[in-house]
Amino acid sequence: MLVFAKIKSVQDKLNSLKKGITVGFVPTMGALHKGHLSLIEKAKRENDLVIASIFVNPTQFDKNEDLVNYPKTIDQDLTFLKSIFCDIVFTPTAEEIYENNITSQPFLFDGLEFEMEGKFRTGHFDGVGTIVKRLFEVVKPHSAYFGEKDFQQLQIIRKMVEKHHLPVKIVGCPIYREEDGLAMSSRNTRLSPEHRAAAPFIYKTLKEVKIKFGTKSAAEVCEWVNKKFENHSLLKLEYFEIADENNLKSISIKNAQSKYRAFIAVFAEKIRLIDNISL
Ligand code: PAF
Numbered sequence: 001m002l003v004f005a006k007i008k009s010v011q012d013k014l015n016s017l018k019k020g021i022t023v024g025f026v027p028t029m030g031a032l033h034k035g036h037l038s039l040i041e042k043a044k045r046e047n048d049l050v051i052a053s054i055f056v057n058p059t060q061f062d063k064n065e066d067l068v069n070y071p072k073t074i075d076q077d078l079t080f081l082k083s084i085f086c087d088i089v090f091t092p093t094a095e096e097i098y099e100n101n102i103t104s105q106p107f108l109f110d111g112l113e114f115e116m117e118g119k120f121r122t123g124h125f126d127g128v129g130t131i132v133k134r135l136f137e138v139v140k141p142h143s144a145y146f147g148e149k150d151f152q153q154l155q156i157i158r159k160m161v162e163k164h165h166l167p168v169k170i171v172g173c174p175i176y177r178e179e180d181g182l183a184m185s186s187r188n189t190r191l192s193p194e195h196r197a198a199a200p201f202i203y204k205t206l207k208e209v210k211i212k213f214g215t216k217s218a219a220e221v222c223e224w225v226n227k228k229f230e231n232h233s234l235l236k237l238e239y240f241e242i243a244d245e246n247n248l249k250s251i252s253i254k255n256a257q258s259k260y261r262a263f264i265a266v267f268a269e270k271i272r273l274i275d276n277i278s279l
Contacts (some may be wrong), residue, residue: 001082004269007097007138010090011049014139018279021048021239025168027132027142029031030054031071031186032080035176039145040086042173043088050080051088053135057096059104060127065100071186090139095234097134104130115248116241116263116272117152128153133175136168147176149183151261151276152248175275177203195268205229206277209242209262213279218251221262229266235267237263238260238272 004010021262024047026039033190036052045049054077063068074091081089094102104126107113113125136144146154154172161170175183181203182196191199206229212221222240241250245259254260260279265272 001078001086001089003078003091006089006095007092008216010088013088014051015050022142023047023139024050024193024231025139025144026052026086027135027144027146028049028052028054028073029056029070029186030077031073032077033176033184033186033188035147035149035184037084038176039147039168039173040084041262043143043145044085045169049087051090051139052086053090053092053139055131055135057131058099058102059098059130061126062121062124065228069190070262071189090135097131097191105133105161108163109156110163110247112156112159112248113151115152115243115244117265120238120265124234125153125156125267127222128156132157132193133160133164133166136166141172143170145171145173147174148172149175149185151263154274155246157197157247162238181207183273184225185273187219188250188270188275190271191268195234195271198232199273200269202264202273202275203277206262206264206275208275210242210279213242213260213262218260236267238263238267244262245278 015105023054024043026043028036040050040052056070058067094143105128107126118125146157158170162169178184180200183198209221221242225240229235241263242260243263245261261276262279263276265274
């Protein structure tokens, strides 16, 4: 496995490859877990060469505290990537990526950026758009892999690719869960034992939502979820929405042609957990 921190080195290597080789790309912020592994494995099955990046992108954090506390486990991550035969890892510094200007560029994602996460994390999606576009420019992958846990992010990246005519196929990958149902996330390691034990309640609720949505209206299901969390002593609901998968707008009336998803964000003390389920 080759590890490069410099843009020029990674590009020289990629340029030296035989013509016609397909490159799969898995951008990450490190603190890797089995969910990332599933992205890399899919990328390996579908491409001749897989490159992962590890970069904790400062411009997508709306709270500096979150950036400072984001788990950084580079040695462990590299061991992990080597064990699953990742071909190349790109580990740039912020200076390498942003030069002297660590700011994000403004994007228009046709309104996707104003829904759900966008209401609570100012500037987050501009930061994501900026870094993903920059990484695509550096790596020039044929395909790039993103988890459905950040479903809004996935749709926003698809929109960016479409609007900017970027020559890359975006592949969404199913949410990877712990045995008790908690969606895998780098943030899970920061949960106290008590909050970790409580957290599977989130997915349990989503599974019940899926059943209820068969017979009840979106408004009734939302009210039911809000009530369930009202009395929870450890988990605080930030939002729960049932939205159209394509435009991410929250719905009031169901229509047979549309695909819907339930989205949730919950605080377990200071740790923010998100999850979603296709309905
Ligand atoms: O999902 C993530 O880990 C990050 O948002 C991403 C896509 C690597 C951009 O920094």
